[in-house]
Amino acid sequence: MKQQRILLIIGGGIAAYKCLDLIRRLREAGASVRAVMTRAATEFVTPLSVGALTSERVFTDLFSLNDEQEIGHIRLSREADLLIVAPATADLIAKMAGGHADDLASTVLMATDKPVLLAPAMNPRMWLNPATQRNVAQLRADGVHFVGPNTGEMAERDEAGPGRLVEVPEIIDAANKILAGRRGSPLARVGARPLAGRHVLVTSGPTHEPIDPVRYIANRSSGKQGHAIARAAAALGARVTLVTGPVSLADPPSVDVVRVETAEQMLHAVQAALPAGIAAFAAAVADWRTASAPREKIKKSGAKPSLELVENPDILATVGKSRSGRPTLVIGFAAETENVTSEAAKKRKAKGADWIVANDVSPSRGVFGGDGNTVHLVTADGIEDWPTLSKDEVARRLMLRAAEFLRHSAAAAE
Numbered sequence: 001m002k003q004q005r006i007l008l009i010i011g012g013g014i015a016a017y018k019c020l021d022l023i024r025r026l027r028e029a030g031a032s033v034r035a036v037m038t039r040a041a042t043e044f045v046t047p048l049s050v051g052a053l054t055s056e057r058v059f060t061d062l063f064s065l066n067d068e069q070e071i072g073h074i075r076l077s078r079e080a081d082l083l084i085v086a087p088a089t090a091d092l093i094a095k096m097a098g099g100h101a102d103d104l105a106s107t108v109l110m111a112t113d114k115p116v117l118l119a120p121a122m123n124p125r126m127w128l129n130p131a132t133q134r135n136v137a138q139l140r141a142d143g144v145h146f147v148g149p150n151t152g153e154m155a156e157r158d159e160a161g162p163g164r165l166v167e168v169p170e171i172i173d174a175a176n177k178i179l180a181g182r183r184g185s186p187l188a189r190v191g192a193r194p195l196a197g198r199h200v201l202v203t204s205g206p207t208h209e210p211i212d213p214v215r216y217i218a219n220r221s222s223g224k225q226g227h228a229i230a231r232a233a234a235a236l237g238a239r240v241t242l243v244t245g246p247v248s249l250a251d252p253p254s255v256d257v258v259r260v261e262t263a264e265q266m267l268h269a270v271q272a273a274l275p276a277g278i279a280a281f282a283a284a285v286a287d288w289r290t291a292s293a294p295r296e297k298i299k300k301s302g303a304k305p306s307l308e309l310v311e312n313p314d315i316l317a318t319v320g321k322s323r324s325g326r327p328t329l330v331i332g333f334a335a336e337t338e339n340v341t342s343e344a345a346k347k348r349k350a351k352g353a354d355w356i357v358a359n360d361v362s363p364s365r366g367v368f369g370g371d372g373n374t375v376h377l378v379t380a381d382g383i384e385d386w387p388t389l390s391k392d393e394v395a396r397r398l399m400l401r402a403a404e405f406l407r408h409s410a411a412a413a414e
């Protein structure tokens with residue numbers, strides 16, 4: 001079966017170091033990778049490290065006449081199934097949009113007849129500059145594919161906004177989409193299942209806390225985001241246990257579903273489902289339950305009832321702070337109506353979570369029950385603002401990031 005051949009063009013930017021990981025991942029997925037580096041790129045990563053990972057010689061502007069005879073730039077660009085430009089700098093994008101060919105990278109890009117995928121990375125002001133936006137629109141119109149940039153903090157500490165290079169799995173995912181349809185793509189088989197062999201535990205939906213046999217305390221959670229996470233994790237190859245409160249959603253395919261009603265039942269089901277590599281607590285667990293619920297329905301004709309409430313166990317905090325059997329990655333959610341990210345950052349520490357997915361659930365946002373979501377990912381490294389996405393896309397990105405986190409923590413442990 002023919003391998004996918006990737007020609008990776010590395011632009012000069014601080015994010016160029018991520019290319020090393022990208023090359024490794026592409027090769028793990030069965031692709032062969034040949035790299036072209038701009039002169040500026042060689043200031044950020046060395047051709048030696050790139051060559052060690054590609055196991056091929058690296059082409060730079062020092063490309064000599066001899067090389068040109070051996071393998072011309074036309075062949076270089078044609079002997080690939082896909083060209084990936086990462087990081088795609090403002091300058092490379094401008095050259096492409098203008099049709100310039102004054103160095104090896106731009107010449108190869110001009111000469112190719114293969115699909116091209118750009119992963120931009122630059123300062124937010126450079127990305128938002130009308131010239132860059134014009135060039136991007138031109139390239140899109142020319143049929144060039146884009147992935148990202150993401151929004152978040154930049155290498156320059158006090159800068160934030162759109163311009164971050166997307167994560168490596170997102171590049172692989174975008175490459176897969178372009179290459180899709182080519183049967184037997186090794187990329188499609190391996191790269192698309194980064195959670196294979198992992199157990200992912202997800203909580204979803206509201207809980208119902210009984211007042212009497214017919215009445216209960218509930219909340220407006222639809223379970224859509226939690227169910228989407230379970231579905232995304234399964235699609236990325238994980239074994240998934242979904243512990244869900246009462247919802248009116250279909251069970252996600254290929255997922256073990258455990259149905260519960262109360263917070264206490266949810267906690268027990270979660271503990272029974274551990275161990276897991278990733279636990280995502282998306283359920284809207286009731287903070288309180290009634291101290292006791294009578295066996296008989298409370299009569300309207302009797303004395304006006306008063307409810308005594310007691311606090312429910314905090315499932316996220318219980319698992320996040322547990323000493324043994326704690327999942328490698330514990331993800332909590334924070335639905336806030338004000339000071340969204342600062343409250344989420346506090347919650348991350350207080351509950352022992354690694355990440356908090358924070359969102360604004362003011363009624364005007366329509367998050368509860370809706371299909372869209374605008375979230376901020378709060379991690380130990382800072383806060384990332386994600387664009388408004390469907391709940392499915394939030395789930396997919398989150399699980400791709402989670403796969404990356406596990407891979408890095410496994411590498412660190414080795």
Ligand code: C5P
Pocket residue numbers: 203263281282283284285286287312313314315316317331332333334335347
């Ligand atoms: O404190 P708050 O309810 O805003 O925290 C939200 C996060 O904590 C969510 O991830 C939710 O699933 C989790 N949680 C929990 N058990 C509770 C309350 C919240 O797991 N009793």
